[in-house]
Amino acid sequence: xxxxxxxxxxxxxxxRSLSTLAWYVVSAGLxxxxxxxxxxxxxxxxxSGADNPLADVPMWTLALAVVGAVPVxxxxxxxPRVGANHFALTVRPGWVRTLVLPWSRVxxxxxxxxxxxxxxxxxxRDSLDRTGTNxxxxxxxxxxxxxxxxxxxxxSFDVAVRLRDFQGGPPGxxxxxxxxxxxxxxxANHLPGS
Numbered sequence: 001x002x003x004x005x006x007x008x009x010x011x012x013x014x015x016r017s018l019s020t021l022a023w024y025v026v027s028a029g030l031x032x033x034x035x036x037x038x039x040x041x042x043x044x045x046x047x048s049g050a051d052n053p054l055a056d057v058p059m060w061t062l063a064l065a066v067v068g069a070v071p072v073x074x075x076x077x078x079x080p081r082v083g084a085n086h087f088a089l090t091v092r093p094g095w096v097r098t099l100v101l102p103w104s105r106v107x108x109x110x111x112x113x114x115x116x117x118x119x120x121x122x123x124x125r126d127s128l129d130r131t132g133t134n135x136x137x138x139x140x141x142x143x144x145x146x147x148x149x150x151x152x153x154x155x156s157f158d159v160a161v162r163l164r165d166f167q168g169g170p171p172g173x174x175x176x177x178x179x180x181x182x183x184x185x186x187x188a189n190h191l192p193g194s
Contacts (some may be wrong), residue, residue: 008083028065110185
């Protein structure tokens with residue numbers, strides 16, 4: 001969506017999230033079937049008259065598989081998001097929550113490429129202004145992934161989003177953000193060939 005008051009990048013088809021979901025369903029299904037095959041013949045009551053805890057293993061395995069599916073399904077439903085208005089940059093790096101980052105706290109926005117993957121990275125400034133949402137550990141999953149590559153300094157950015165989760169070309173995406181960003185926010189395109 002876009003307009004004179006705000007923009008939001010269009011999201012691409014969730015192929016990565018759907019392939020992760022398919023992998024999880026197959027893997028969890030195989031584990032549940034294997035456990036059921038191993039423990040299905042267990043009697044409910046032992047010869048001593050006590051309950052047999054091994055008889056409940058298939059049920060608990062199925063329950064754990066269902067609980068484990070929740071974050072994978074949420075990653076399909078709650079996709080990454082990037083938007084902006086004249087007050088703030090809005091970013092959802094994962095499925096957990098949407099961050100509202102006022103432009104007064106944003107020091108820089110850049111597009112980078114690391115090991116063939118393109119990212120939008122955001123650096124926040126240290127200031128007394130604590131409005132907006134502070135990125136927490138769960139919001140920085142992509143930043144931690146970038147830090148592991150060693151290509152970017154580990155603490156140089158606070159939030160990152162994969163560009164493959166969005167439609168459109170990087171120059172147009174960055175230009176749309178720059179139209180709403182104030183002059184004190186550094187906007188840079190560090191992609192090769194740009």
